[in-house]
Every structure is written in structure tokens, then in C-alpha cells.
Amino acid sequence: MMNSDNDNNEDESTAAIFDLARNRSLDEQVSHPGREKRKLPKRFYKKAEAGPHEEGHAILLDGRAVKTPSKRPLAVPVLALAEAVAAEWEAQKDEIDPRSMWLTKLANTAVDLVAPRREAVIDELATYAGTDLLCYRAEHPDVLVARQAALWDPLLAWAAEKGIAFTSTSGIVHVAQPEASLEAYREALRALDPFRLAALHNAVTLTGSAILGLAVTLGRIAPEEAFDIAHLDEHWQMELCGHDEEEAARLAVRRSELLETGRFIRLLG
Structure with a gap:
């Protein structure tokens, strides 16, 4: 079954990580990245990878699809891009720092704010x-x-x-x-x-x-x-x-x- 409370919490986690960045203006994000003095979320997954999705290619954390801030599946049209986005997630250490994940931000923007x-x-x-x-x-x-x-x-x-x-x-x-x-x-x-x-x-x-x-x-x-x-x-x-x-x-x-x-x-x- 894929609908346990823990699974739902993980869905909320992947969607929420980029909420702050989404709500700040782009100029604020790129001009003053160091101003953001907030507690970073802990890494909660063991493996990040690309996987097939009905809308293209998804980013999977321990087999579960990453969600955008608007809770849509983060699916991209090209495998190479999905692998690069997954690599950003895989490169995170003990904490997840959205400021180091430019490709993920752009993919989120495309899915949530442009499409x-x-x-x-x-x-x-x-x-x-x-x-x-x-x-x-x-x-x-x-x-x-x-x-x-x-x-x-x-x-x-x-x-x-x-x-x-x-x-x-x-x-x-x-x-x-x-x-x-x-x-x-x-x-x-x-x-x-x-x-x-x-x-x-x-x-x-x-x-x-x-x-x-x-x-x-x-x-x-x-x-x-x-x-x-x-x-x-x-x-x-x-x-x-x-x-x-x-x-x-x-x-x-x-x-x-x-x-x-x-x-x-x-x-x-």
C-alpha cells in the first residue's frame, strides 16, 4: 500500500522544501542567497534516481515520486534532465539545501508556474x-x-x-x-x-x-x-x-x- 501516514508525510516534505523559494521573488533568490537564515530540512531518503512517468520522467526518492510545491508530480520530458535533477537530490548531505538545486527549481517553475x-x-x-x-x-x-x-x-x-x-x-x-x-x-x-x-x-x-x-x-x-x-x-x-x-x-x-x-x-x- 502507498497511502500510509509516513508516505503522506514524505509527499509533504518534497513539496514543502521549495515553498519558500517559490514565494520569494527571483531577484531576491539570486541577488541575496545568503540572507536566507532558516533551518534546512533533514535528508529523509537513501537514494535519488530518475524513473518512468506517464508525463515523461520522474525524480524518485526511494522509489517515490518527488512533488512540486503545488503537489504536482515533478515530471520532466527528457531522461537526461530527470537524471540531472535526481543527481541534485542525490548530492544533498545530511540537510537538503534548495539553494544548491537550480535545476530542480527550474523544473518546479515549469510545472507549477508556467504550464x-x-x-x-x-x-x-x-x-x-x-x-x-x-x-x-x-x-x-x-x-x-x-x-x-x-x-x-x-x-x-x-x-x-x-x-x-x-x-x-x-x-x-x-x-x-x-x-x-x-x-x-x-x-x-x-x-x-x-x-x-x-x-x-x-x-x-x-x-x-x-x-x-x-x-x-x-x-x-x-x-x-x-x-x-x-x-x-x-x-x-x-x-x-x-x-x-x-x-x-x-x-x-x-x-x-x-x-x-x-x-x-x-x-x-
Whole structure:
């Protein structure tokens, strides 16, 4: 029988582990991971592995399927991804630290927050695209202006080839993007499954650019390149003002998650 009180408690445990992370904003999670001073749950299982599921591939703890925070089965479409998520669970020591489980977080997000509301997520991302980082350029100095043009213009040209033609400007005054371009962006997102869409959402949040997020998701550029392009201004400031340890640490955490987001996408095949 699979419905004992102990079994139910284990179901509650796997669902509850990520509840806090789900309810915090993504920016809080990636910008200040060390702020979370809470007691971590104890590891309650001996073995984590991937296994077959009617919706794809499940993550099994001692043979029982992991649940998402919304109590749905954590099932992913590709075995390689399921094995990588299971490896995160297997790597946990005496305590389970969700902050070390980026792939699990993204899979939870896809199942709980993206799949049930795909069109709403797409609309959110299209709204974000209306203020894309790559469209707002420095007015000076000339060296920074040239760097932005060299790194950002090719990506805008790539997007324009897909019908996503965005207008750029100097300074911070808002420039409205053509509705046809925003609709083309929506159409590009509609071609993505919930898992790739969740990864894209993460990439957009971490880079500040809907175009960079799409480029990473479609394999146009590597995550590490996207991160450097997105944080060109911060690196420029460090060149001028010297190394800032706190800022460097914050960027390192965000870079790490973007790399894991890229890994998530690659595992999807």
C-alpha cells in the first residue's frame, strides 16, 4: 500500500522544501542567497534516481515520486534532465539545501508556474521586451558607447531577422517598441514548451534583456557570453572605480544561475 501516514508525510516534505523559494521573488533568490537564515530540512531518503512517468520522467526518492510545491508530480520530458535533477537530490548531505538545486527549481517553475498559465507568462515577457536592456544606450563616454554597439547591435540584428525589430535610443527616455515586433516575440515564445519557457524567463530576469533570454534559449549565444554582454555597464564601472567585492559576489551568484539555466536548456536537447 502507498497511502500510509509516513508516505503522506514524505509527499509533504518534497513539496514543502521549495515553498519558500517559490514565494520569494527571483531577484531576491539570486541577488541575496545568503540572507536566507532558516533551518534546512533533514535528508529523509537513501537514494535519488530518475524513473518512468506517464508525463515523461520522474525524480524518485526511494522509489517515490518527488512533488512540486503545488503537489504536482515533478515530471520532466527528457531522461537526461530527470537524471540531472535526481543527481541534485542525490548530492544533498545530511540537510537538503534548495539553494544548491537550480535545476530542480527550474523544473518546479515549469510545472507549477508556467504550464498552467503559458499565455500569461508570454505576455509578461513581451511586456518586459518593451523595455529591453539592449535598446537603451549610454550617451557617453565614447568607449562605452562603442562597446555597447559592438556587442548589442548584432543581437538586435539577429532578432530583427526573426521579425523582432526593436528601436534603440540613447539615455533613459522610454521608447515604445512596434506592436508587430512584440507580437513576433510572443510568437517565438509560443513555439517553446513550458520547460524552455521557464528557462527563458529565468534568463531574461538575470540578464535584463528579453532578446538575450531568447538568444540563450535558442542557442544563438552561450550563457556566459550573454551574462558578460548584459553586465557590460557593471564591468565598465569596475574598470573605472576599481574592484567592488560585494558587487562582484552578487554578479558571481547571478552568473552561476545563468550557467545552470543554460545547462537546463542543453539537457532538454
